[in-house]
Amino acid sequence: MSTASIVNFLKQSDIFYQFTPTQLELVANICQEGTFQKDDLIFRENSGSKELYIIVQGEVDIFVDPSLVSSFDEGVENKIIATLRRGQNFGEVALVDEGLRSASACAAQNDTRLLIVQRDKLIMLCDTYPQLGYRLMYNLAADLAMKMRNTDLRIREQLLYKPRDKK
Secondary structure (H helix, E strand, O other), rough: OOHHHHHHHHHOOOOHHOOOOHHHHHHHHHHHEEOOOOOOEEEEEOOOOEEEEEEEEEOEEEEOOHHHHOHHHHHHHHHHHEEEOOOOOOOOHHHHHOOOOEEEEEOOOOOOOOOOEHHHHHHHHHHHHHHHHHHHHHHHHHHHHHHHHHHOOOOHHHHOOOOOOOO
């Protein structure tokens, strides 16, 4: 992908909302590309995290391994918690805390193309261009807030609408 086509693509991504053309070009210059085939693991739950991913083409399944939480769930299949598509991003928590991944990600289709942004390069851009950094962190906070609200809603649905055991 050329820098110009990456810029055009980033314009459509929520976390780069209201970036100027110059800011988009700066980000485009630090993006790497990766192509994954169906079922290729992008990263594993509880692994280190230093990258943000943006889907250019294809789909990515985000899933958790129930056995990592409870020994009662050993042998239970991985649970897909989201399927992400073109323009969506994942791995964004790595930009904030560099903690362990809270879920795994794998390609759900052949020829899934991703833009990969290294945390250290993006943080350097934010330090060098504070307006870019402010806009990115604002958009990132909005994105994470939306994901938290959706997760909260799903938890409430599970708790409130799950059939109760009859005693």
